[in-house]
Each structure stands twice: as C-alpha cells, then as structure tokens.
Amino acid sequence: LLGASVDIFCGPATGWRRQARLAAAPGTARIQTRGKRGRKAYRTKEVGLGLYRTKSHAVVSIPDCQAHAPELNDAAAAVRAACAAAGIAAVNSEGEGSLRYVQFSLEAATKRVALSLVWNERSAKDAQPELPRLVKALEATHDWHSIWANFRGDKPGNAIFNNDPRAWSRLRGSAHVVEGLFDGTSLDTIE
Numbered sequence: 001l002l003g004a005s006v007d008i009f010c011g012p013a014t015g016w017r018r019q020a021r022l023a024a025a026p027g028t029a030r031i032q033t034r035g036k037r038g039r040k041a042y043r044t045k046e047v048g049l050g051l052y053r054t055k056s057h058a059v060v061s062i063p064d065c066q067a068h069a070p071e072l073n074d075a076a077a078a079v080r081a082a083c084a085a086a087g088i089a090a091v092n093s094e095g096e097g098s099l100r101y102v103q104f105s106l107e108a109a110t111k112r113v114a115l116s117l118v119w120n121e122r123s124a125k126d127a128q129p130e131l132p133r134l135v136k137a138l139e140a141t142h143d144w145h146s147i148w149a150n151f152r153g154d155k156p157g158n159a160i161f162n163n164d165p166r167a168w169s170r171l172r173g174s175a176h177v178v179e180g181l182f183d184g185t186s187l188d189t190i191e
Helices: 071-085 130-141
Strands: 019-034 040-052 060-061 098-106 112-119 148-152 168-173
Touching: 019 060, 019 071, 040 071, 071 098, 071 112, 071 130, 112 130, 130 148, 130 168
Parallel strands: 112 148
Antiparallel strands: 019 040, 019 098, 040 060, 098 112, 148 168
C-alpha cells in the first residue's frame, strides 16, 4: 500500500455543490402593501440567506456563491423574492420571525431543486397563514422539485432540523430526490 500510486482527480472549482443549508436572517427593512387596493401596509424585512460568520450568529449573505451549482443560487434568489412577496420575515436575534433555515438539494438529472423550509413553529397549524402564503409565492417564482417544511419551533440548541419524523411535512412535489450512480444508472432501475 505504501508504494501504490494514487490518482488525484480535481473537479471544477465552481458550481460543484448540489446541496446547501443556509441560515435565514433579517435583511433591509421596507414597506410592503397588501390587499386589492393596497389598504394594508406593514413593515417587513427582506430575508438574507447565507452562512454564519466565524464564532457568531451573524449571517453573511451569499447570494451568488461560487461553489453552488447555478440552480441553487437561482433557488435562493427565488426564496428571497417569495419571502418579500409574501411578507415573510427571517427569525431575528429575539426569536421573532418565521423562517430559520433553508436547504436546497439539486436533482442532477432534472436540474430541479428540492426545498426544505425550517420554520419557527411547532406544527403546520401554528404556521398559518404565513407558510401557505409563502408556498403560493414560491410556486409563482420557480419550478421546484418539491417543497418541504420542518417545524423546529423554538427548540433550544444549534441543530438545524427537528429530526422527529412528525416535524416534517411535504407541501408540494415528489417525495424523493433521485440520483444516478457514477455510470449514469438510476437507483430506481436496480433490482
């Protein structure tokens, strides 16, 4: 083994990542109007998506991450736009707001993204009416593989997801992202 040669393969430097988990954070404030005649006005904050700064909970927005496949960056832009359209706020340092994290998973064969929304409520019932409003806005902005919700609530700790199976809900789309093997064989065709 010590005398064996090792082949090193270097893949592309950009666009290689097909899955990403990003923290949501409040961005800049703006006024949002709602209703047929714009009668309701409320202040919302745009949602930033990114990674935590080292040794802090300050989120650094990464709208065009070079490591992400372009489809993931497009999906992140669609989430930000849908949050703005639906008036959804990210969770702030006081624990107020709805969206905690997002996860994007790219299905390579279809180039469609499965979206998981980590929500600051314990159940779908508690997420009313914000979550359905966001899902409607998401469907208008992007062709998703699927949309899932994970109800994390205010559970303490640094875990991104609530791993209790009852905390997950498939809101739209397919149940599974299907990937092929290295030779292109789909796992669905293996007997």
